[in-house]
Amino acid sequence: MPLKTPIRILLTSEERAELESIARGLAIPHRTVVRAKIVLALADGATVSATAAKLATRRRIVQKWGKRFLKKRMDGLADDPRSGRPPRFSPGGGHASGEARV
Numbered sequence: 001m002p003l004k005t006p007i008r009i010l011l012t013s014e015e016r017a018e019l020e021s022i023a024r025g026l027a028i029p030h031r032t033v034v035r036a037k038i039v040l041a042l043a044d045g046a047t048v049s050a051t052a053a054k055l056a057t058r059r060r061i062v063q064k065w066g067k068r069f070l071k072k073r074m075d076g077l078a079d080d081p082r083s084g085r086p087p088r089f090s091p092g093g094g095h096a097s098g099e100a101r102v
Contacts, residue, residue: 007063007070009066009069011039011040011043015073015074019036023036034057035077037055038055039066039069042062048066
């Protein structure tokens with residue numbers, strides 16, 4: 001008897017359309033594409049093991065994103081805020097104050 005996954009995802013048509021768009025995206029970060037593919041596979045009834053093998057990732061990663069999607073829906077695909085010290089320099093380079101050194 002095949003293993004059954006405890007993660008049952010039912011998608012609305014809007015969610016499915018958005019996830020399929022993300023999964024096909026070429027200008028979207030790879031991690032976001034993989035997360036969308038995980039959710040789509042689980043929604044189509046694939047097991048955690050089969051999804052992990054298909055996407056060349058670990059079972060715990062598939063479980064993590066499947067459970068997060070169930071809990072937070074589309075918002076769950078985004079990264080959670082990280083702890084730690086705030087950035088010291090601005091993303092554009094230069095100093096935190098925004099002034100460039102001469």
